[in-house]
Amino acid sequence: MKFEGESQLEGSKDAVWDALNDPRVIEKCTPGCQSLSIVAPDSYELVTKIGIASISGTYKGSMRLGDRLGREQYAMFAEGAGPIGTMSVAGTVALRENGAATSVNYSFEVQVGGAMTGMAQRALLPIAKLLTKQFFKSVDKLLAGASLPAAEEGGT
Template sequence: MELKGKTEFKQPVEVIWNALHDPEILKEIIPGCKELKLVSENEYEVSMKLGVAAVKGEYSGKVKLEEKEKYHYYIFNAEGSGSPGHVNAKMDCKLYPTENGCVLEWDCNAEIGGMIASVGSRVLSGIAKFMAGKFFKDVEKVSLKNTVTN
């Protein structure tokens, strides 16, 4: 499955970049995240509880941030498995400053297998795009909230 998207933020690149690399923020915004544990500088173990259509379950896996060019680019790799199936995803993320904040463009390739794949590619594609959009919009909400409280 291939997905692409773009999210515009009202905050500068540095704020969004830092939020996307903050374990506490990631734990709050990753859909269904129950636990996020830093295992090395750029690698996390994650456990999640998600439901896609009628297929619900718990997953465990790893998230790794690679090939980082601070404030501009990184690759988000995720792999996970659970009773409903497995997923391996690679997402290229590019950040650009704008007059009013910044833009994040993302391009994702994901391999999905097991019972969850039976939901169908159109449904999965729509759900995945919705979840990715929500994830990136939540980055801004949570980072704004943290800016106000700090």
């Protein structure tokens, strides 16, 4: 399943790059993130709690960043498992200056397993969109200098 989109962040390309590659930002901005531990540079383990109807529950997983092309593009690999199935994500995130702001393009191949499969086509993409939007909104707030409260349940 393809999952693609674009977000505008209020910040220079460099600032956005630094934020998106910073595990502390990832921890603070990932919806529902309960904990992020650094296993190795660019390699993390996460626990997140999602609160959206049929996929609500605690998900454990890992995330790895890499394959960087300058400060323009990087690859992200993530996989996780929760009460209703498994998910793995692989793809790229690309940054582009857009005036004073920065456009972030993401393109992921998503594989789901277990009960999640049955709802994937209809329900999962909208949920993924919502969570991604929530993530970038938080990053945007951080860039604007806000200090974020501890992560709430994703999707609430």
